[in-house]
Amino acid sequence: xxxxxxAWFGLALVIAMFVWLxxxxxxxxxxxxxxxxxxxxxxxxxxxxxxxxxxxxxTMVALLFTxxxxxxxxxxxxxxxxxxxxVAMVLYHPEPGAAALLIGVLRLARYQVVLHKRA
Numbered sequence: 001x002x003x004x005x006x007a008w009f010g011l012a013l014v015i016a017m018f019v020w021l022x023x024x025x026x027x028x029x030x031x032x033x034x035x036x037x038x039x040x041x042x043x044x045x046x047x048x049x050x051x052x053x054x055x056x057x058x059t060m061v062a063l064l065f066t067x068x069x070x071x072x073x074x075x076x077x078x079x080x081x082x083x084x085x086x087v088a089m090v091l092y093h094p095e096p097g098a099a100a101l102l103i104g105v106l107r108l109a110r111y112q113v114v115l116h117k118r119a
Contacts, residue, residue: 004116007079007108015086022090026050054091062088062100069107078107 025031025047035044062084069077085100 014083018087018090058088059093059096066100066103075111
């Protein structure tokens, strides 16, 4: 029973972690001013990575996993499509992120329904 919900809890955890990253590091005025002033801290490194990720490669990864989840019906590809779609939505790419999240969630739910009927 726990394994049935583990994928959903993991998905919610990944998306919540990136929401915290966006709201806690990218959009914080104090961190932004500190990094623009030339401070070299781990916070500035995390912020630089997140800003670089928000420039398109996260969207490409989300769409790649979405195509893979449509091509092969493995729960891992569906979960990766949903997780990367959620991350893309959080990191400023709402349209392709929403599509990847929706397709990934529907594929994951379908896989779990089929698996539940077999048991």
